[in-house]
Amino acid sequence: MIPRYSRPEMVAIWSPETKFRIWYEIEAHACDAQAALGVIPKANAEAVWRARDVTFDVARIDEIEAVTKHDVIAFLTHLAEHIGADDARFVHQGMTSSDVLDTTLNIQLVRASDILLAGMDRVLAALKARALEHKDTVRIGRSHGIHAEPTTMGLTFARFYAEMQRGRERLERARAEVATGAISGAVGTFANIDPAVEEHVCKMLGLRPEPISTQVIPRDRHAMFFATLGVIASSIENIAIEIRHMQRTEVLEGAEFFSMGQKGSSAMPHKKNPVLTENLTGLARLVRMTVVPAMENVALWHERDISHSSVERGIGPDATITLDFALNRLAGVVEKMLIFPQNMLDNMNKFPGLVMSQRVLLALTQAGVSREDAYTMVQRNALKVWEERVDFREQLLADKDVVAALGEDGINAKFDMEYHTKHVDTIFKRVFGE
Numbered sequence: 001m002i003p004r005y006s007r008p009e010m011v012a013i014w015s016p017e018t019k020f021r022i023w024y025e026i027e028a029h030a031c032d033a034q035a036a037l038g039v040i041p042k043a044n045a046e047a048v049w050r051a052r053d054v055t056f057d058v059a060r061i062d063e064i065e066a067v068t069k070h071d072v073i074a075f076l077t078h079l080a081e082h083i084g085a086d087d088a089r090f091v092h093q094g095m096t097s098s099d100v101l102d103t104t105l106n107i108q109l110v111r112a113s114d115i116l117l118a119g120m121d122r123v124l125a126a127l128k129a130r131a132l133e134h135k136d137t138v139r140i141g142r143s144h145g146i147h148a149e150p151t152t153m154g155l156t157f158a159r160f161y162a163e164m165q166r167g168r169e170r171l172e173r174a175r176a177e178v179a180t181g182a183i184s185g186a187v188g189t190f191a192n193i194d195p196a197v198e199e200h201v202c203k204m205l206g207l208r209p210e211p212i213s214t215q216v217i218p219r220d221r222h223a224m225f226f227a228t229l230g231v232i233a234s235s236i237e238n239i240a241i242e243i244r245h246m247q248r249t250e251v252l253e254g255a256e257f258f259s260m261g262q263k264g265s266s267a268m269p270h271k272k273n274p275v276l277t278e279n280l281t282g283l284a285r286l287v288r289m290t291v292v293p294a295m296e297n298v299a300l301w302h303e304r305d306i307s308h309s310s311v312e313r314g315i316g317p318d319a320t321i322t323l324d325f326a327l328n329r330l331a332g333v334v335e336k337m338l339i340f341p342q343n344m345l346d347n348m349n350k351f352p353g354l355v356m357s358q359r360v361l362l363a364l365t366q367a368g369v370s371r372e373d374a375y376t377m378v379q380r381n382a383l384k385v386w387e388e389r390v391d392f393r394e395q396l397l398a399d400k401d402v403v404a405a406l407g408e409d410g411i412n413a414k415f416d417m418e419y420h421t422k423h424v425d426t427i428f429k430r431v432f433g434e
Helices: 008-013 016-036 042-051 058-068 071-083 097-133 153-178 195-205 220-247 275-288 291-296 307-336 341-348 354-366 371-388 392-397 400-415 424-432
Strands: 138-143 146-152
Touching (some): 008 307, 016 042, 016 058, 016 071, 016 195, 058 071, 146 354, 153 220, 153 424, 220 307, 275 307, 354 371, 371 400
16 A cells, blocks of 8 residues: 555554564474474474574565565575574475465454554544534434434434444454464375474464365455455445535535645635545545455365465555554544534524424324325425425414314424434443443
């Protein structure tokens, strides 16, 4: 990913230096296990750890790979340059390249997950704080982009909180599912390496042994991981779209914070554009773009091929780096977001009283009017409000059929705003607990 949409901590996970360090640790721990089994001399295993403090030379490894055309062999050759050819002769004993590559990828994904989970925690904290702040701030709910019935700004933030909480739980499961390692040798049969080596390496690196691998770790694990990232990205976009809508000039119920000195347009000095949430919409597309290739990686030929390899070298860094950036950008937007309660009331009253139409409809049916007749009575008055911007309550009070069924007091009683917010506390307890 480009630096503009990257954060250093996540980028570091995917750096060549980090990758080679993990390769080294896998090989060193494997040598320890081999020595414990008596397969290789203990002195040789100990010699490998002499490179513990070595900073592996990425340029030198690339130089060797230009000749070998094989990245793992290039690394092993460079390692031998540090510890000596004789001591290095037992490194990689009974292993195959995928043992190193696949185990490393899963370590990187686990580390990336931890950063992503921290980012989600920041988003959740921001959403919860704004939900509690605006629990009773009334705004109009919309369906199909059209005014529907009253809700509250707190409920808007609360539903986004619940959605992101589900995403966090999915990511925890995806992290656990991908946290496996394989040191099982060619085609995964352990013919040339004892399963105890795999168990030791995985234990030392915080993984579980893959129950059954071929020459690769099964890619359905990775498909689920990237699918989870895609769902989280879609939830980010869901929140971003709502904020973008709120910031529209005709709505202006909320807006991104606009700092002193910030410019909204190179041509129009008055502009305050929702650039951060528009950016989040775009970043979500990039994360989702990695899901289908991850799904297609599941189907490999026989015990292995490398059609998945080039894909993962791209989507591993791209998806995690992008999502990490997006989560932290979203958290910042929510934390500093401007809310305009008066505009919410003004918007709701653009068609005075119209949001109470369902309550009047239900009251008429409860008063003995058929649903068909009740709907007709309410709609003919509601349409006048749409067309003429007159007051809905006044129209109903002037309608002899409605008055006959409900009475004037009955009509007036149906325009109490608290009717629509009486269960907000119940919903909040469901979302946030007591």
